[in-house]
Amino acid sequence: MKIGNIEFGQRPLFLAPMEDVTDIGFRMLCKRFGAAMVYTEFVSAEALVRSVKSTMNKLTICDEERPVGIQIYGRDVDAMVEAARMVEAAGPDLIDLNFGCPVKKVAGKGAGAGMLQNIPKMLEITRKVVDAVRLPVTVKTRLGWDSGNLIITELAERLQDCGIQALTIHGRTRAQMYTGQADWTLIGDVKRNPRIRIPIIGNGDITSAEDADNAFRQYGVDAVMIGRATFGRPWIFGEVAESSFGIPLTVSDKIDILLEQLRINVERIDEYRGILHTRRHLAATPIFKGIPDFRQTRIAMLRAETVEELTEILERVRVQLMT
Incomplete structure (x- = not known):
């Protein structure tokens, strides 16, 4: 699997970007135990443009954790473009656009998963960010706003046409938040779409080697992203990959x-x-x-x-x- 010029090998496992979770210490440990790609906590474009210190601190990365991505979110086109340029200057390996965060303080203001209710603006932001930076740009989103608006199959094509180089899909709608079970069926449909040329990364409810193996075999995704199951468990990447790190951890x-x-x-x-x-x-x-x-x-x-x-x-x- 490859994003831009970044080679990941076969069946890579990614650490999901999560606020108050994926700080630099945690990312370095996840990398040690087999995460092929890690992401910073997601970053508010508006706060970044205003040079809010706590937000600027989230741009700190180190070579030991590479490849590393920085994810940004926001609802204003100009702020997202300026923030992307600021992120590029921080030196990550790619920039990810968050169109999937479901929490009220983000989605309720039209950012994150809120963009699933304003597809024209989502696509405008994506196109303009891709045009503004030289780094690979990727997107993370959900199946749709709710069960009556499962738009990811068409949306994936439109995002690809904007120039993104990979797409991560969380197998829930915004309305589901983190409840119920992730539905990987539509993720598989996107991956099997012959018009899709970019890597598809699946996300949602991966907690074991069996889960990851099923995601790769049944749904054909190029990579699997692990989120909440990593809390307090950076060694999960070795467990899920069934990799050998010597004697099992006590x-x-x-x-x-x-x-x-x-x-x-x-x-x-x-x-x-x-x-x-x-x-x-x-x-x-x-x-x-x-x-x-x-x-x-x-x-x-x-x-x-x-x-x-x-x-x-x-x-x-x-x-x-x-x-």
Whole structure:
């Protein structure tokens, strides 16, 4: 599989761009465990154009995580074009346009999945961004706004005609948000369309090697993108790919990985925000499930304000799990 000049090999696994999740520490760990492509947290074009510091910080990438994409979202054509030029200057390997985020603060304002209700503007933004930058431009979107507007088959062709070099499709409508099961049928229809020449990346409910294998075999996608199943589980890429990373990881190994993620975040940001970035993963990681009477430990873990305090809690959990 290839996007622009980026070679990914066969059946690559991508890390989905997710706000407050795909910070640089997490991306580097996912890359280590087999993610072929990683993305930054999605970036507001309007905030980028206004040089909002917290948004500008999201453009920070490093060579160890390449290939890496930066994803932008917005509803204003000029802001999206200017933001794309700013992103290109940050040096990613590609620019992704977010036409799929379903949350109210994004889609409700006409950006993200909100663009599924304004296809002419979506296409205008796509064309103008493609024309404005030299990097490959890709798009991530959904099946349609709701079950009565499943437009992805035609939309994929129109986006391809705008010059994008790959399309990621999440197998839900905006109305579904993240409920129910992802429907891969239409993703497969897009991929089998003889008029589609660009790579099609499937996204939605991939949590195991069996899921990924089915996506590649049954629906023929060129790559699989993994999102929520990565929370607190950067090693999932090795598990899903059934790759060999030596001896299977123990729970103690996984705690070491989460502690490393904490250290990376603190070193690259600062102690306070580094801890905040790590908390979501600690809250969601599956390795703590089933531990008896864990509620108070979880609360303490999520309230910890220093690296020392959080490390001590995790070390106590390690001892508990190993006895």
